Amino acid sequence: MTSPSGIAISDLNKAFGDTHVLKDISLEIAPGERVVVIGPSGTGKSTLLRSLNFLDRPDSGTIRVGDLSVDAAKASRGDILALRRRTSFVFQNYALFANKTARENITQALITVQGKSTADANARADAILRETGLADKANSYPAALSGGQQQRVGIGRAMALDADLMLFDEPTSALDPEWVGEVLDLMRRVAEKRQTMLIVTHEMQFAREIADRIIFMDGGHIVEQGPPSQLLEAPQDPRTKAFLRRVV
Template sequence: MTSNAAISVTGLNKSFGDTSVLKNILLDIEAGERVVVIGPSGTGKSTLLRCLNYLDRPDSGSIRVGDLNVDPASASRADVLALRRRTSFVFQNYALFANKTARENITQALITVKGQSEADAIARADETLRETGLIDKANSYPAALSGGQQQRIGIGRAMALDADLMLFDEPTSALDPEWVGEVLDLMRRVAEKRQTMLIVTHEMQFAREIADRIIFMSDGQIVEQGPPRQLLENPQDPRTKAFLRRVGKTGSSEGYS
C-alpha cells in the first residue's frame, strides 16, 4: 500500500449474516484519481462504497482519508461524521428529499454536514445549480423533475460538499436511456476538475473514457486492476475475461453490475 495516497483502505471486511460480502479489501486512491469499479452483480461493489461513507459499518479494517483514520473497532460518532464530511455520495436512486426543492436538497447537506450558515449554503447551492445547468429548477420539487434532472441535483449536492472523495453508486442505472447522456456529461465535467472519484458503473464506454484506473471485483474481492486499455483489452484473470466477454468491452453491462 502507498502511504502517501489520499485515500487508503486496509483489510476491509463486511458480512451480512453468514454472507461475506467484502473480503480483505486493500485499495489506495491518489488525489485527483478517477477510479471505476466494475464486476458482476452481488460482488460487493456498492457495499464497498457504502462502507467508505459508513452508510454500512465495516466489520473490520481501516479507512484513511487524508489525516483522518477510521477503524470500526474504535470509531466514534464524531469519527463517522468527520469521514462523511470528507466523502460525498451519489446514489443510484437519487435519494432526494421529496418535500424539498432542488435548492433545499443541496442546502440541507451543506447545513447539516458542513455546518454552513443558511446564507452561505444558499449561495453555494445556487453556484452548484448553475454548474449543473439547473438554476432554473432551483424552486422545483423532485416530482416535477425528470430522472436525469433529479440525478444531476444529486450530483450537485455531492459537488457542493467539496469532499476529498466523491462516491458514485451506479448513478445511471435507474435512468431511462434518454437521460443517461446528460448525467454522464456532468460526471465528465466533474472529472475534468481532477476531483477524486470512485465510481461503480455498468457504462463500459464511459469507464474507458473517464477512468485513470479500472478495478474488477468478483466474490467480494479486488481481482484485477489497471489502466482502462490494459484491463479492458488485455485482462489477465479468467474471471475478468469471462465478464468482459459477457458484457462487451465498450457496451453497457446493465443487468450484470
C-alpha cells in the same frame, strides 16, 4: 501517499449475516484519481462504496482519508461524522428529499454537516445549480423533475460539499436511456476538475473514457486492476475475461 487528500483502505471486511460480502479489501487512491469499479452484480461493489462512509458499517479494517484514519471496528459516532465530512455520495436512486426543493436538497448537508449559514449555503447551491444546468429548477421539487434532472441535483449535492472523495454508486442505473447521457456528461465535467472519484458503473464505454484505473471485483475480492487500455483489452485473470466477454 504524501498528499493530504490521498485515500487508503486496508483489510476492509463486511458481512451480512453469514454472507461475507467484502473480503480483506485493500486499495489506495491518489489525489485526483478517477477509479471505476466493475464486476458482476452481487459481488460487493456497492457495499464497498457504502462502507467507505458507513452507510453500511464495515466489520473490520481501516479507512484513511488524508490525515483522518478510522478503525471500522472501533469507530465512534464522531469518527463516522468526520469521515462523512471528507466524502460525498451519489446514489443510484437519487435519494432526494421529496419535500425539499432542488436548492434545499443541496443546502441540507451544507447546513447540517458542514455548519454553513443559510445564506452561504444558498449561495453555494445556486452556483452549483448554474453549473449543472438547473438554475431554473432551484425551486422545483423532485416530483417535478425528470430522472436525469433529479440525478444532476444528486450530483450537485455531492459537488457542493467539496469532499476529498466523491462516491458514485451506479449513478445511471435507474435512469431511462434518454437521460443517461446528460448525467454522464456532468460526471465528465466533474472529472475534468481532477476530483478524486470512486465510481461503480456498468457503462463500459464511459469507464474507458473517464477512468485512470479500472478495478474488477468478484466474490468480494479485488481480482484485477489496471488502466482501461490494459484491463479492458488485455485482462489477465480468467474471471475478468469471462465478465468482459459478457458485457463488452
